[in-house]
Amino acid sequence: MHRTEQEQAELLKEISGVDTKKCMKCGKCSASCPAYEEMDIRPHQFVSYVQNGDVKALLKSKSIWKCLSCFACVERCPRDVKPAKLIEAVRLMVIRERGGNYLTPDEVPELLDEELPQQLLASAFRKYSK
Amino acid sequence: MQRIGVFVCHCGTNIAATVDVARVVEAAAKEPGVVHAEDYQYMCSEAGQLKIREAIKEKNLTGIVVCSCSPRMHENTFRQAAERAGINPYMVEIANIREHCSWIHKDIEEATEKAVILARAAIAKVTLNAPLQSGTSRVVKRALVIGGGIAGIQTALDIADAGYEVDIVEKTPSIGGRMSQLDKTFPTLDCSACILTPKMVEAAAHDKITIYTYSEVEKVSGFVGDFQVDIRKKARSVDMSKCTGCGVCQEKCPSKKTPNEFNRGLNTRSAIYTPFAQAIPNVPVIDRENCIKFKTGKCGVCSKVCQAGAIDYEQKDEIVTQNYGAIVVATGFDTIKLDKFDEYSYSTSPDVITSLELERIMNAAGPTKGHLERMSDHKPPKSMVFIQCVGSRCADKRGKSYCSKICCMYTAKHAMLIRDKYPDVEVTVFYIDVRTPGKNFDEFYRRAVEEYGVNYIKGQVGKVAEKGGKLLVQGVDLIDNKRILMETDMVVLATAIEPNPDVRKIATMLTASIDTNNFLTESHAKLRPVESPTAGIFLSGVCQGPKDIPETVAQAGAAAVKVVGLLAKDHLVTNPCTAKSDELLCNGCSSCEKVCPYGAISYEEKEVNDHGIRETRRVAVVNSALCQGCGACTVACPSGAMDLQGFSNRQILAEVDAICR
Numbered sequence: 001m002h003r004t005e006q007e008q009a010e011l012l013k014e015i016s017g018v019d020t021k022k023c024m025k026c027g028k029c030s031a032s033c034p035a036y037e038e039m040d041i042r043p044h045q046f047v048s049y050v051q052n053g054d055v056k057a058l059l060k061s062k063s064i065w066k067c068l069s070c071f072a073c074v075e076r077c078p079r080d081v082k083p084a085k086l087i088e089a090v091r092l093m094v095i096r097e098r099g100g101n102y103l104t105p106d107e108v109p110e111l112l113d114e115e116l117p118q119q120l121l122a123s124a125f126r127k128y129s130k
Numbered sequence: 131m132q133r134i135g136v137f138v139c140h141c142g143t144n145i146a147a148t149v150d151v152a153r154v155v156e157a158a159a160k161e162p163g164v165v166h167a168e169d170y171q172y173m174c175s176e177a178g179q180l181k182i183r184e185a186i187k188e189k190n191l192t193g194i195v196v197c198s199c200s201p202r203m204h205e206n207t208f209r210q211a212a213e214r215a216g217i218n219p220y221m222v223e224i225a226n227i228r229e230h231c232s233w234i235h236k237d238i239e240e241a242t243e244k245a246v247i248l249a250r251a252a253i254a255k256v257t258l259n260a261p262l263q264s265g266t267s268r269v270v271k272r273a274l275v276i277g278g279g280i281a282g283i284q285t286a287l288d289i290a291d292a293g294y295e296v297d298i299v300e301k302t303p304s305i306g307g308r309m310s311q312l313d314k315t316f317p318t319l320d321c322s323a324c325i326l327t328p329k330m331v332e333a334a335a336h337d338k339i340t341i342y343t344y345s346e347v348e349k350v351s352g353f354v355g356d357f358q359v360d361i362r363k364k365a366r367s368v369d370m371s372k373c374t375g376c377g378v379c380q381e382k383c384p385s386k387k388t389p390n391e392f393n394r395g396l397n398t399r400s401a402i403y404t405p406f407a408q409a410i411p412n413v414p415v416i417d418r419e420n421c422i423k424f425k426t427g428k429c430g431v432c433s434k435v436c437q438a439g440a441i442d443y444e445q446k447d448e449i450v451t452q453n454y455g456a457i458v459v460a461t462g463f464d465t466i467k468l469d470k471f472d473e474y475s476y477s478t479s480p481d482v483i484t485s486l487e488l489e490r491i492m493n494a495a496g497p498t499k500g501h502l503e504r505m506s507d508h509k510p511p512k513s514m515v516f517i518q519c520v521g522s523r524c525a526d527k528r529g530k531s532y533c534s535k536i537c538c539m540y541t542a543k544h545a546m547l548i549r550d551k552y553p554d555v556e557v558t559v560f561y562i563d564v565r566t567p568g569k570n571f572d573e574f575y576r577r578a579v580e581e582y583g584v585n586y587i588k589g590q591v592g593k594v595a596e597k598g599g600k601l602l603v604q605g606v607d608l609i610d611n612k613r614i615l616m617e618t619d620m621v622v623l624a625t626a627i628e629p630n631p632d633v634r635k636i637a638t639m640l641t642a643s644i645d646t647n648n649f650l651t652e653s654h655a656k657l658r659p660v661e662s663p664t665a666g667i668f669l670s671g672v673c674q675g676p677k678d679i680p681e682t683v684a685q686a687g688a689a690a691v692k693v694v695g696l697l698a699k700d701h702l703v704t705n706p707c708t709a710k711s712d713e714l715l716c717n718g719c720s721s722c723e724k725v726c727p728y729g730a731i732s733y734e735e736k737e738v739n740d741h742g743i744r745e746t747r748r749v750a751v752v753n754s755a756l757c758q759g760c761g762a763c764t765v766a767c768p769s770g771a772m773d774l775q776g777f778s779n780r781q782i783l784a785e786v787d788a789i790c791r
Contacts, residue, residue, distance in 0.1 A: 022525060024523065024562060024563075025562070025608070026519070026562040026589070026590035027562075027588070027589035027590055027605075027606045027608040028589075028590035028591070028592055029592075030589070030592070030606040030608075030613075031589055031590055031591055031592030031593070031604060031605040031606045031614075032473070032592030032593060032604070033592070036606070036613050037613055042606070042611065044606075044608065045611075072592070076473055076592060077526070078519070078523060078524040078525065078526065078528075078529060078590070079523075079524070079525040079526075080525040080526045
């Protein structure tokens with residue numbers, strides 16, 4: 001099923017339970033974030049990107065793999081917005097993206113090397129073909 | 131048989147957009163007793179009232195129903211219109227088809243049906259209405275002001291200048307309040323003491339003002355025009371008539387380790403103390419919890435050194451009972467506790483302080499004699515960071531949902547004063563929004579930036595940590611989208627303000643309503659901002675909502691005018707909708723007497739004639755001057771003897787019947 005960016009933004013809000021309208025743009029989430037310097041899109045921007053329906057950029061962002069899920073932003077946000085939950089939701093959306101990271105048998109020979117455990121391949125088939 | 135007129139108001143589109151008023155008129159006209167029904171765009175306007183008056187005269191109406199807004203809004207308007215046309219004002223009923231109907235419904239069908247039902251109920255009630263006559267009650271020409279800060283002082287002065295007696299009750303040993311703790315005031319930077327202390331002196335010297343310091347309101351009874359109040363004058367342990375205010379007792383007192391409340395705990399004070407040098411009255415009190423004499427029985431140094439012999443260890447609390455026509459609440463505020471904001475290291479580092487603490491540090495009479503220094507090592511700071519909105523505008527439980535309103539301006543003031551006096555100190559302010567509405571306010575903030583070089587960064591600070599005697603501040607600059615990691619010497623937190631915690635107790639005594647943030651509720655947010663919904667109770671200063679000094683003084687004056695308007699009356703017209711007991715039905719059980727919150731019911735031995743049998747019975751008697759018409763007694767009465775005039779059991783059941791029909 002193909003979703004528009006706006007629908008994806010709605011889904012992100014639903015998965016995370018975050019109401020982006022509550023944000024007053026104080027930036028305390030980014031100010032608290034220990035991974036801030038590593039991120040291309042900062043925690044406070046996640047909130048406004050989702051609010052504005054700009055999801056594509058978030059799905060491509062390396063920030064989702066840099067977030068430590070330490071929840072400092074959730075703890076300190078004065079508006080109870082919970083930015084980490086939004087980042088988590090984007091991460092889930094990428095992982096669950098159907099087809100995008102599906103593993104076909106043709107791709108396997110290239111990936112094989114001596115150190116790669118057999119189990120990993122088996123689980124990759126299972127995980128991404130459902 | 132009643133001849134009833136029904137008047138349906140459109141309220142512009144407020145009602146007419148959601149309720150089909152023509153159908154309400156049509157339905158009402160068919161009700162028994164209704165001889166006239168019409169609608170009009172604005173019933174409350176002069177033209178609308180004229181329609182009512184003309185209909186009353188032409189159709190010989192005996193009672194009217196107005197289907198319009200809440201009775202709180204215009205019941206009085208329509209009662210007066212009815213009276214002018216010659217019918218008793220209590221022959222008027224309001225069907226609230228705005229707040230209770232059009233405003234809360236979207237569907238026209240549903241709303242119209244409900245409006246018809248509400249009109250029907252009001253018609254059923256007015257059919258059973260009887261003319262009622264108001265009585266009068268006295269007005270005690272004296273006002274009570276609770277709280278002796280700038281709000282209370284200004285209100286008291288304005289009432290007293292109008293010629294009425296005023297008593298100020300202040301909990302602490304001196305009047306002056308928060309303003310006496312401030313160093314300079316924005317936007318003109320005049321020194322707080324220079325403008326406050328003359329007012330304190332004026333209040334103390336005024337022949338119409340009595341000041342009770344170190345005192346608290348303990349009990350309130352009565353009602354508008356005639357409140358009876360018990361004031362507890364706590365034992366000062368110092369005879370006010372003898373003390374000369376020389377201060378020797380405070381110097382010699384050996385117990386000097388009590389945190390000094392006036393200096394926000396930044397230094398200590400003696401057990402016998404006046405909060406500050408300009409205190410009024412300039413008479414110390416003994417803090418018995420920290421006094422060696424009271425704790426161990428041994429000491430008595432103050433008594434030995436007092437030339438005037440004013441120390442009195444045996445002094446007891448005293449209760450003063452006084453009657454007042456009006457009561458003004460001016461209980462002020464405090465800063466919130468910061469124990470839930472550990473990320474700013476307030477409780478662990480002495481160099482992280484609140485803005486009110488900085489006021490004391492900057493003040494010449496403060497703990498550092500006005501020298502800007504760190505509380506940890508008493509060294510002057512080279513850089514300072516101000517953090518705004520600490521605990522304000524919070525959606526979570528750690529802080530307050532509202533904007534504290536004064537912080538943006540006092541932070542700009544602090545930053546500017548520091549840059550002015552200590553140009554070498556780097557000053558950075560972290561803000562979320564800078565809110566400076568007010569005359570010359572934004573110009574003031576811009577001066578801090580443009581003329582004094584204060585560095586304003588948009589972005590809330592995430593964390594403050596102590597590191598090697600310095601403070602490490604971690605934040606972001608949201609405009610540059612950059613991480614800020616800076617070392618600084620002092621951090622000042624613009625801490626949220628909250629109403630004085632005692633206000634809950636006081637509001638309960640006064641039956642004055644209070645909101646979820648403990649601010650007292652005004653009678654109407656726009657049109658009656660200084661009156662509590664409880665008659666005779668007025669609001670002054672921050673107890674009603676956050677405000678700065680100019681606003682507080684303006685509101686204090688407004689409250690005073692309202693008080694004077696009340697005290698100027700010779701008597702008050704009482705509400706005739708009071709309880710009445712049928713002595714033939716009364717079984718003398720005392721249930722009503724027990725539930726009456728106003729002490730309006732007593733029992734008398736009375737001779738009654740019950741169907742020819744004459745006997746003496748114990749029956750309830752209502753003092754209609756005290757009865758406020760709450761109706762608690764009518765619910766409590768098991769025999770149906772007690773009834774509320776204007777809201778009789780029959781009337782209410784008739785309304786219910788009309789709704790369920």
